Amino acid sequence: MKKVWIYAVITAFVGILSGCLDNNNSYDYKQINEMQGGANNFGNFSTEYSVFSGQELKLEPTFKFTMDSISPDVSYEWYLNHKLLTEETGPTYTFLSDRGGTYEVTFAVQDNKTGVKFSSSTFVKVRSVYQRGWVILSEENGRSVLHFIIPDTYKYSVTYNGTTFMRDSLVYHEVRRDIVPDLGTNPVGLMNNIGDMDYSGDYGIEVYDELVVKQDTWVELNGNTFEREVYTYQEFGDVSQVPEDFSPVEAAMTYSAKAVRDKNGQIYWENKGDVTDFHAGFYTPVGLNNNTLFSRLFEAYKFNQHYTNVFLALTKEDNSFVGILDLGYAYGGTTITENSSYSSGNVYAITEESATHFSNVEKEVVDARPVPYESSNDISSAEACWVALLKNDANQYDLWYFTLKGSKTKVTCEDFYENSLGVISDYRDMAVFGNKRYTVIANGNQLYYYQFGSDYWTGTEYKGNLQPLGEAFPSKIKSLSCIDVENNTYLQKYPYNGQLGVALEDGSFYIFGVEETKNEETGVCTGAKIKQLFPNETTSEENKNFGKIVDVLYKLGRGMDYMSFSF
Template sequence: MKKNLIYIFILLSVMACLDDKSNYDYKDLNDFENWDRNGVSNVDSDYTLYPGEEILFEPKVRFSIDSLNPDASYAWYLGKEEEKTLLSEQLNYTYKAEEIGEFTLLFCATDNKTNVTFTKEISVDVIASWKYGWMVLSRSAGNESQLSMILSKKQKISVTVDGKDVSRDTVVYVGENMNIVPNLGRGPRRLVENFILPTVHGMLVEDEVMVLQESGPVELDGNKLTPVGYAKNEFFDGIPDHFDPVDAVLTFDGKWLLNSDNYIYMANLSVAIDLHSGFYLKDASLNGKKVKTLLPYYKGEGNYLIVGIDENDTYFGIVNDGECGYNSTDYVINPLNSVGACAEFRDDYENDLFKGVEGEFIFHAWANEANYYTSPAYFSVLDQNGEYLWHYYELDYRKENDKFYLTEESSESGQIPASIMVDYKCMAFFPWHEWLLVVSSDQLHFYDYWENRIINLASLPQFNSEIVGLAVKDYDSYYGTLNAHLAVALKSGEVYIFEVKYDSELEEMELVELYHKDGFGEIVDIECKFGQGNKPGASSMY
C-alpha cells in the first residue's frame, strides 16, 4: 500500500509538471520575446504634430500563437503606466493634437486567454508650426518687409548600419507659409532670434524674433509670429535722434541695438521670462563708444560675454553676467550684476589680430557651445589686400580692481586658398564639423580650415540664379550620426535645403536635396530658427 501511494504521488507530480510546462510554454509564447520589435507594426515610436492635426493609428498586432485570429482586447491611454487616462478601447485610434507639449500614448494589447497585457509607448511632440524651421525675410516690390517660414518636423527613418536596420531621427520639410505677418514694416534688413536658455528649474519662456528694418525693429512671438514689442516704444526717456538700428544682439538679460551711426543702445532686462521687462536709454551705451560690428552671439549656458569691434578695429567685450536667484520663483534677474560693463584689452596687449586689425572683415560666426567650462569661440575671415585670413579664437574677460579686461584664451589662424575666393559672394560656417562653405562665382566650395584642404563635391548643384544667402543647422553629434542641413537662397526668390553628407573614406562631400521652392521674392536674409536656447548645439534634431 505504501509503495502504491508513492507511485501515485510520483504520477501526480509528473502530471503537475507537465501541466506547468504546458502553461509555461503557452505563456512564454505570449510573453512576446520580440514584442518591442515584432509585436506591433504599422506604428512608430515618435511623432511630431502641429496643433489641430490628427493622426490615425492602425496598429498591426502579431501574437506568437493564434496570430491570424487572436482572442484579444485593446486599449489606448494618455500617459505612462503609473498615471494614465483611458482614451479608447478599440484597436484603431485617432489622436488629435489640441495643445502644445510632449505627450505619451500607451497602446495595450491583452491576450484574453492568459490575461497578459503587452504595451507600446508612443511619444507625440506637439509643436507650434512656426517654432522650428527656416525663416526667410524678403522685400516686396513696394519695399515692404515680408517674413515667411519653411516648416519642418522630426521623423523616424530606418537606415542600415553594418547590415542591421536601425531607427534614426531626421528632419523633413512639410511646406511653407508665405508672408505671415501683415504690415510688418518697410525696408527689411536682417533677422535675429532671441531665446532664453533656462537657468532655473521650471523656467518657461518662448523665443522671439527681431526683424530689423528701416521702419524700426519689431519683435515677434516665437510661436505665433505676431508683434509683441517695438524698440521705439521701449525707450525710457525718448527716442534718440537718427535712431536707425542695423544689427542687434539679444541675450538672457539684455538687448543691444547697433545704430547706423555706430552707437549702441542697451536695454537691461529685469525679469528673465519677460523679454520686454527693461527699457532703453536715450544716451548711447559704453560711454558713447563707436562700434563697427557686433559679433554673432551664441545664446547658450554660461556665455557671459558679447564681443564687438570698435571704430579703431580693436576687439572689445560687453559683460553679460545677469542670472536669476537660486531656486527663484519670480525669475527676477539679480540686480548685483555687471551687465553692460565694457571689457577691453590691456594697453600693453600685443596681437594684431585683435588690436588695430589691418584689413576688412567679411565674415563672423560663433564657433562653439560656450558653457561654464569653455570660453566663447568665434570664427572670422579677414580680407587683407586680396589675401583672405581665417581666424578661430576664444575670448573671455576677468575683473581686476573693479575694472574688466578682455582676455584671449586661444587663437589660431591660416590663409584661405585664393582659388575659392575668386568673385566671392558669401560664406557659412559649420561649427561642429569645422568646415567653411564659400560661395564664389556662384559655386559652392567646402573648405576644411584645420587641414587646409578643399573638400571635393560628389556633384555640383546647378542653380539658375545668383546665390544671395546661406544658413546652416549643424549638429554637435558625438558619434557623427547626424548630418548638417544647409539652406541656399537665390536672387530669383528660390530656396534649396540640402543634407550635407561627408564620406570620410572617399574624403568627398555630397549634397542631398531635401527641399526646393520658389516664390519667396527678393530675399534679404535667411536664418535657421532654433526655437530654444539649448538647440543650436543640440545632438538631436528637435
C-alpha cells in the same frame, strides 16, 4: 502511551488529507500568457514623437505573446493623458491636436483568457508649424514679406556596422507664403533670439525662440505664432527714454542680456530679469561704455552656463575687437540674479598671452559669427567660439577662429587659429557650421567649402584650401543660412549631414544637404558635395521663386535644437 499513538495517527491522517486537497487545487491553476521580450517590449512604438499642430500621427504598436502568438484573444485600450478613450478599442490610434504642448499616449493590450494587461506610453510633442523651419524675408514694393518652409521627417532603414536601425531625415513639402500681414516696410535682415532652454529640465519649461525682423521699425515676433510681441524701440520702456534719432542696425540677444547698435554707432544695453521672458527688462538710454562708438556688434549665443558669457563688438575709432561681458545667470529658478549680472555690460579689450591680434586691426573686418562648440555634444557647456572674416585692399581674405572667455574683470582669448583663404573677388555671405567645423562661403554665384579649427580628439589642425561646392548658380547668391545638426542620437556614430539654405538674387531658394568625405584617422575633409533637397518633386512652380529676397534664416525653435534636430 496509547494516547500518544492515537494522536500520531490523527496527525498523519490530517496531513494526508491536506496533501490530497493541495494536489486537487494544483490541477486547476492557469499558465500566465507573457509578452515576448518583456512587458514593455512593444514594437513600432517610440518613446517620443514630434508633430505639428493639426498633423495626424498614426500609432500602430506591434507585440507578441508567448502563448497564442498568431491569433491572440486580446482587447485594446488607449489613454490620453491618463484618461481612457472609450471609443478607441482597436490596435491602432490616430493622434491629432490643434493645440501645442506635450501629450502622454498610453497603449494597453489585455489577454482575455487570463485578464493580464500590458501597457506602454509615449510622449507626443505638438509644436506650431512655425517653431522650426526656413524663413525667407522678401521685399514687395517696399513691404516686408515673410515666407516659411516647413520641415517634416521621413523614416528610412539604414544598416551601419552590421546593425539595421531606423533613421529620420528632414523633407520639405509645404510652403507658407506672406504669413504676417502688415509686418513693416523696407526689410533689411533677420535674427534669431534663442533664449533659455532649461537643458536639465529643472523648471519644466521649454522656451521657444523669437524672430527679429530688421526693417524701418524693427519688430520682435513670437516664435510660435509670428505675432508681434514688441517693437524694438518699445524696449526702452517710456517713449521719452528712446534716444533721439534711434535707428537700430545690429543686435545681440541672449537669455540674460540684450544689446542693440544704432546707426550712430552707440550700443544700448539691457540686463534682463528672467530667463523665460524675452522682454523682462529695458534698454538703458545712455550709450555703452560712456557713449563709445562702435562700427559693428556681432550676434552671440548663450546656453545656460557661464562658458558663453561675452558679446563681440568692433570699436569705430581704432578698429579693435572688444568683449562685452554677459555674466547674468539664474540659480535655482528663472530670475536672473543681480549678483551675477552687475558686471554685465562692461567693455574690455581682448587680451592674449603672446600676441595682439585684436587691437588696431589693419584689415577690414567683413563679418564674425558665433560658433559655440563642445566636443561631447553638450551645448549647455559650450565655450564662446567665433569665426571671423577679414580682408585687405586686394580682396585677400583671412579666416580667424578663436575662443573667448569672460570674467568680471577681463576678456581673454584662449585659442586662436588664422588661415589664409586667398582672393575672394565677390564675397556675398557665409554660413558657419560650428558643430561640424566648416564654413560655406558664397563668391558671386559659386559656393566654396572650407574646414576650420582642429579635431578635439586627434589635435589635427585644419588648414586646407577653399573647395568649390557644387556647380555655379544661374544668378548671384544673396544670402546663406544653415542647419548645423550633429550626430544621430541612436549610435552617436552615423552622422547627419548639415543642411544649407541658398537664396539667389533672382528669387530662387534652395536647400542642400552637405555631404563630406573625411579621413577616418585625422578627420580632415578630402571632398565635399551637395545634394538638393528643395525644390523637390512636390514643389509647385509658385514656390520656386520668392521675389526680391532680402535675407534667409533657419529658425531653430529652441536652444535644444541647436546641435540636434528633435525628430
